[in-house]
Structure formats: structure tokens, C-alpha cells
Amino acid sequence: MAGLKQVQRQTGVALWRQIADRIREAISNGAYDETGMVPPETVLALQFGVNRHTVRSALAALAQEGIVRAVQGRGTLIERKERLNFPITRRTRFTAGIGDQARETRGLLLDEAKEEASAEIARWLGLKPGEEVIRLETLRQADKRPVSRATSWFPAKRFAGIGKAYRTGESITKAFAELGLPDYVRATTEVTAAHASAVDMADLELTPGAILLIAKAMNTDLEGVPVQYSISRFAADRVQFTIEN
């Protein structure tokens, strides 16, 4: 552990940020579960091969995120540690998927717009380019913590009023049900990862350099007719996807 060069210099990523990222991940993976504390600053400095002040910068950033809390004389305590699991199945649903992993889940409608389908959206929804679609911008939370930002498109003709339905039910499943679609299935999911954009960073309360897990998904009704195409961005250090075959 100590000998391994875990951080690199002159790469455009400050050492304190590389170290903060590694510690955040170690906490997520339960590396410090025995003590509930991060190792002392001097020990970390030795492990990473940097000055103690550099480690302090990293810990300050994590404290800013609310992940750790330093107590003079005692050490640096771990405040929060979470990684939600999302099953991706033929019947993938956000709220049901979280299940008992959170006490309270919410879905907030940030924006709603009716627009003409781009070539890509039209292809996914089986429409002609230019046909009307409704776009919803939603933010999903688990226990008041933002988990994902999603952009969804629906055929406007079939799902007029889905924005209002989502706002009251706070869930796509409920909104569909209210509009006369009791059931739907996941057809395809594409998963990628990327750095967060500035807006996603703000909505998901992330720090720069943070990673997003991105799921592009298409849902159909039971006849196989596309009903929704969505691009969901998840804070990568808070979730994992599970695919059961």
C-alpha cells in the first residue's frame, strides 16, 4: 500500500483532489469501517507520499461535501457513506428499485417542454423527426440526497399532461398509470460514464472531476411500442447498477 504510487504529479489534476477522490472511494468501499474514522493525516501523507498539508486540503474538500468531519485531538470521522444499488431488469423502476435502501424517495420536475423530436429521439421513440414530444427534466432524491438527473422524452400525442401527472405523483410509473398505461417494460439500456457537466454538477451537488454513470434507456408498452426515452445521470460514487440475466 505504502510503496504504491497512487497519485501522479503534473497531470492537470491537483494532488489534493486525487487524494480526496481516493479517500472518498475507500470510504464508499468500507475500507475504514472498523474504526469509523479516516487514518491520521500524518499516516495518509506517508501513504500517498505527499506533505501533510496536501492531505489536509483533500480532507477539507471531503468535509465540504459532508463526507467526513475533523475533530481536533480525536481524528477525522466518517459522516456519510452510501452506495445505492439499482437493479436493471425488464421491469426497471426507480422508486421500486431503491426499495428499502432509502426511507424516502422523491422525484422533482425541474422543467417541462413540448418540442419537435430530433433525429435521435425520433429514432428511439419510433416517430418521424419533427413530430411532437414532451421533454421532462427530473431530479430524483433518496433521503433528501440527490441521486440522479434525468432527461426524458415522451410522444406528445399519447402522453399529453404527463408533466402535471409526474409533478403530483413524483414518479414516471404513477404518471403513466394516471394516463392509462398501467404497465411498461425496459427494452434497452446503454451505460456509459463521463465527467459531470456544470449543470449536472450543481443539481447533483457534485464537485468538479466527479464521475457520472449515464444510463440511456428506452421503455415500451406491453405491445413493444416505445413510450419513453431517457438519459439519466447518476453520481457514480453513490450508486451501482445490477444487471440480472
Add this chain to the structure above:
Amino acid sequence: MAGLKQVQRQTGVALWRQIADRIREAISNGAYDETGMVPPETVLALQFGVNRHTVRSALAALAQEGIVRAVQGRGTLIERKERLNFPITRRTRFTAGIGDQARETRGLLLDEAKEEASAEIARWLGLKPGEEVIRLETLRQADKRPVSRATSWFPAKRFAGIGKAYRTGESITKAFAELGLPDYVRATTEVTAAHASAVDMADLELTPGAILLIAKAMNTDLEGVPVQYSISRFAADRVQFTIEN
């Protein structure tokens, strides 16, 4: 586009690296396919709200990676653009999954060891902790470019000699076949994303700050008996996963 603050200051990630990451992604997404060139430095500087010299640092980094090539008087040409698609299905296979997306695929055995199963590995493989397993460290390439680094565990009793079989066949599927297992299926896949470690960075020829897509997978034989547990790390800007339900 121009008004959007796409980069942030004083975050521990240098502006030139943030810009390099965004341009690399834009190239991957085909944003500059019309011209085959990156916009002029002065235009990019305006778009990102930074000095032209900062953009030049970003482009120099991308040139170092072999993604672009600057030509004095003409502009900055796009050299390489790639994003492989990996279908994750009940019959997920690396080589077959790449299909015609690459001319040549290889699988190199970096290391092989017989060890006692940890609690986690034992759980995944349905063994008792301490039972012997074989661990393979492999590097998979497509057209000479590294695509993924994988660590795999196999029950040692059943698959003695799998290291040698992999070395000759350069594929898990072939190695299984040689050891008398003609077919196997993917049981579960867990997908996460994280920053690359120093060793993965070296093996996958990545730059710091780079993102990994991580797939933890368990394969079984047709009777449902676990035959392999693996942790594969993919360079996130070179691949995407597709899940068909």
C-alpha cells in the same frame, strides 16, 4: 453553447485538463464529424471562456494521446475516434461482443496465481472461504489499443490449467471449451464507475483523471453452478455497455 460555463476554477482540476476531457468526449460523440477538425483555438477559447494558451495546453494533451494532430496554418485534425459497444446479455462474451467493431482482438495473460478464496470470492463462486481458486490478470485489446483490464477467479479444482489455456486461446470462452465447458451464461453484472488507479492507468494507457467503467460479473455453467467471477475495468471514453432486456 458559448454562454454556458463548462469549466470551473479553483477545483483542483486544471482548466486545460477539464477542457481536454470535454473535447475528447465531444470527438467521441461525433460533434466535429462534419469537418474532421477541432474548432480553431481562438473559437474554443471563446467558447470555454479561457485564454487561448489554456486551450493550447488542452490540445497538446490530446495530441500526446494521439487523438488530434495540430497542423500549422490549417488547424487541428482529429486522428482517432472510437467508442466500442459491449452488449451485456445472458451470453456475454468479450470477443464475440466486439464483433466487427475491430479487426483484431487479443487477450493477454499478465499474471496467474493460485490462491485461497476470500470471503467475497467464495460467496460469488459458491465455495467455502479458503478453498483454492485460480486468479487470472488479463488485458484485452482491440486493434492493438488496450480496452480493458480484468481480474478473474475460477474454482481451482474444476479449471486447473486455465491459465495455460487462456494464454494459447487468448479468450475465456476458448479456455473453458478446452477444459470441457462448451457453454456458459452470464448470471449477474454489477456496473460502477470510478477513477483509474495508477496500475490500471498504466496498463490501459490512460491519463490521470480518466474514468473507468467497472463490470463485476459472475458466470455459471448451464446448470447454474458458478464458473467465473471477474472484475473488468474499461476505459470509459472508449466503450459503452448495452443491456437488452
Add this chain to the structure above:
DNA sequence: TTAAAATGTCTATTGATATAGACAACCATA
């Protein structure tokens, strides 16, 4: 009560990052 161990604060110095401006070198084309 004391000592050890931990975090907090301050000063100083060096190198990397970012901005700014000016001009050279090169390419395509009107």
C-alpha cells in the same frame, strides 16, 4: 496530571497554472 496523538494555524518558498500581448510561420484560396 501528564504525555502522546491528533487536528488547527501561521509563515515562507518553489513550481505549476492561467492570463495577456505581440509577432512569426505556415496554409489555403481568391
Add this chain to the structure above:
DNA sequence: TATGGTTGTCTATATCAATAGACATTTTAA
């Protein structure tokens, strides 16, 4: 062949990132 557009190079300056050392403050436990 002249011109506009583009990348390449140089100098200068200000700020951030990282190291180094010293010492204060707080907690825990001997």
C-alpha cells in the same frame, strides 16, 4: 501573389498548488 485565417513561439505577470517547518489547541489514555 497577396490576404485572411490558423498554429507556433516568446516574454511577462499574477494566482494556485505543494512543500517545509514551527507551534498551538484539543482529546484520549496512561
